[in-house]
Amino acid sequence: MLRVFFGIAGTVLVTCASYAQQTDAFLSIDRNEDGVIDSFEADAHVDVDFSDRDVDQDGWLTLSDFEQAMVQEARRSGAKVTSQVVSDVIRPAARQQLQMLDHNQDGSVSKAEYREGQAVLFKRMDRNGDGKISREEFDRRRGE
Ligand SMILES: [Ca+2]
Ligand SMILES: [Ca+2]
Ligand SMILES: [Ca+2]
Secondary structure, three states: OHHHHHHOOOOHHHHHOOHHHHHHHHHHHOOOOOOEEEHHHHHHHHHHHHHHHOOOOOOOEEHHHHHHHHHHHHHHOOOOOOHHHHHHHHHHHHHHHHHHHOOOOOOEEOHHHHHHHHHHHHHHHOOOOOOEEEHHHHHOOOOO
16 A cells, blocks of 8 residues: 555556555555554554565565565556566566665665665655645655
8 A cells, every 4th residue: 555655656557556546545554544644654554565565475575576566466456467568567667666675785675674765755755744644745646
């Protein structure tokens, strides 16, 4: 969920996602339903999101985890995932995501690295700096 916001901001899959799915994403992060995502809710989401993406559940996100998570996500949204799509679209996006989050460049993303990346993203999305992500701020992440 914040998967889109937190997880793969700026990737092809985000731009393919339907508006309805993104709306659901916001609602699923906003647990107390007050219409904003605070850092506590975002934090709680990081754990869920990390383990969602850690397809082989070894506690690290590797290129293969990112790739498989994206394939699953694309299939869930009804896309036909051919090997062509994987090599042309998904693999480059997975690589980009890994590079973005892998600060020490050892080829895998620890939960600490992931959390750090999401915190940066959170700050960037929080345009008015009130420590919360409103629906408007959340929606505006697209097209960046
Ligand atoms: Ca893994
Ligand atoms: Ca790393
Ligand atoms: Ca805000």
